[in-house]
Amino acid sequence: MDTAHRLVAAAAAALFAVATPAVATAQEPTPSEEQPVEAPWPPASTHGQFLPLPEEAVQPLTVPACDTEVTVSIGENDRTVHRVWVTDTGDTVIELRGTASFDFTRASDGATLDEVELDGAAFQTISADGTTVTFDQFGPGLLMSETEDSAALSAGAGLPEDFLFLAGRFTATVTFDPETVDESGFPTVVSAEITENTTEYVFDVCDLLDQAAAGEQPDLPEPTD
Numbered sequence: 001m002d003t004a005h006r007l008v009a010a011a012a013a014a015l016f017a018v019a020t021p022a023v024a025t026a027q028e029p030t031p032s033e034e035q036p037v038e039a040p041w042p043p044a045s046t047h048g049q050f051l052p053l054p055e056e057a058v059q060p061l062t063v064p065a066c067d068t069e070v071t072v073s074i075g076e077n078d079r080t081v082h083r084v085w086v087t088d089t090g091d092t093v094i095e096l097r098g099t100a101s102f103d104f105t106r107a108s109d110g111a112t113l114d115e116v117e118l119d120g121a122a123f124q125t126i127s128a129d130g131t132t133v134t135f136d137q138f139g140p141g142l143l144m145s146e147t148e149d150s151a152a153l154s155a156g157a158g159l160p161e162d163f164l165f166l167a168g169r170f171t172a173t174v175t176f177d178p179e180t181v182d183e184s185g186f187p188t189v190v191s192a193e194i195t196e197n198t199t200e201y202v203f204d205v206c207d208l209l210d211q212a213a214a215g216e217q218p219d220l221p222e223p224t225d
Contacts, residue, residue: 090128
């Protein structure tokens, strides 16, 4: 499993893309032209203040999806903010709020979805030892599966691998082994579990892209006021 991650942390999307790359950054990278400096993980406390998302959190995210690759990027509307605090037990909690629009592009045929607006809230909790991450997202939200583990978790719950949902709640906990990595260079997943799934009005991202490729008007969620 993965999510933010880079983009999805970046948006209202929780997803799985936030944890794995973050946990993998156990050492601070060496500054160089080839290897840009990454944000520290877990992030430092903002002492209760909501702040704009850092630039590295809102970069386009490309994931394997729809039998090809799909790139998700922040659209013209980005009013997402975040705050971070550290609990008395050492856990780090990241809260995401606000509205953001997303653009989707499928590599195989260039099908696109433009300015899909979502305004849900999300929380990520990283354990003090950095090995367990809990994703807690409230609709409207977006979840993209970046690895086979996250795809299998969604499928096991009867959900599409990559989807939008307009209402409800999705909570999942992932535990990693920081001492070992998989073929992608991410820490090995020890366990992954969905602890709550009350999602409603679910839209399969691949189905929406198929509609766009056929020249149809995608059945997109209506923007909220």
